[in-house]
Amino acid sequence: MPESNFVDYVKILCRSGKGGRGSMHLRHVKYNPNGGPDGGDGGRGGNVYLRGNHNYWTLLHLKFQRHIFAGNGGNGGRDKCHGTDGKDVYIDVPCGTVVYNAETGKYVCDVTYDGQVVMLLKGGRGGLGNFQFRTSTNQAPRFAQPGEPMQEMTVILELKLLADVGLVGFPNAGKSTLLSALSSARPKIANYPFTTMEPSLGIVPYRDGQSFVMADIPGIIEGASEGKGLGLRFLRHIERNSLLLFMVPGDTDDIKHDYEVLLNELGKFNPELLDKHRVLAVTKCDLLDDELIDMLRETLPTDLPVVFISAVTGKGIDELKDILWSELNSESNKLQEITSEDTLVHRDKDMTSFQKELKDEHEDEDLSENETAEESEDLDDFEYTDD
DSSP: OOOOSOOOEEEEEEEOOOOOOOOOOEEEETTEEEEEEOOOOOOOOOOEEEEEOTTOOSSGGGTTOOEEEOOOOOOOOSTTOOOOOOOOEEEEEOTTEEEEETTTOOEEEEEOSTTOEEEEEOOOOOOOOGGGGOOSSOSSOOOOOOOOOOOEEEEEEEEOOOOSEEEEEOTTSSHHHHHHHHSSOOOOOOSSTTOOOSOEEEEEEOGGGOEEEEEEOOOOOTTGGGTOTTTTGGGGGGTTOSEEEEEEETTSSOHHHHHHHHHHHHHHHOGGGGGSEEEEEEEOGGGSOHHHHHHHHTTSOSSSOEEEOBTTTTBTHHHHHHHHHHHHTOHHHHHHHHHTHHHHHTOOOOHHHHHHHHHHHHHHHHHHHHHHHHHHHHHHHOOOOOO
């Protein structure tokens, strides 16, 4: 199976540059035998920065770049020559990238907009040369400072897609079909579970040239918090969404029960997701008649807007867009974004799921390496003959 180009999770080792040492040198030339100290300072080590770049939408370019080192500072020289500064390193990442310490799971920083520059590791300062230590009582100091050491940290870069509306539902609930009907996105659509294996983004046009961004993630099932199905790995992509659109097919036995199951799985992943505004869309309504729809309305939850839609026939699509736009621009939703903007971003990573993700990542890498080795062995065993 070809490997997907969507990479939202990488682990890299970052290291800043160490500072150069100062020079201990005494000037001694013709006609000036007692020239005094003239040792120069060492250069500073290079810093490691993160930089938001809207031209990237995944972390694919960092998947095989597991070590990123900044340049070391140059040593000071004679004649008060200053050492060269180490070369800074800029790591371009897509907007919405969050950084965690790989050893402790602590939140480090995040990059949310294009052009944002965040210092990840600071380079060591250069040591002072003996010229800086001259005094009236010590006119020829015979010592200099060493440079400061570098900083090193193994970090996890985790991408969280930036979107306004996030789609939540079971497999085959019609999420990808709805996204393709509302936007120009063309996600894979088929009549079997887990068709969507990676998140997709689509821009939904609205009236008067306005639009909003919708994110489609792989379906979740009951017990996903325990690792069933695809687990809860992709739920990180709706943590930043302002609005959650729950999608339940109209031909299920109990729509309210399925909605509560989805809500429960979200709460187990991150309780703060339960505070977001929600809309319930009952999909595949082209299979239902008006009488059955009226009967179903009486059994549905009353604490959120409910709309019956069919992405195939276009039924209820305009009503859904109106509801989504109204909820996105409601005053309560805007106030909630202001008050909860930092709480989601600065939440430390759960080490339990963190270790499991690392284990799954290593298993995937070992599997791909074994497949590559087997392919190479097959090529070695193949004998070419001249016809």
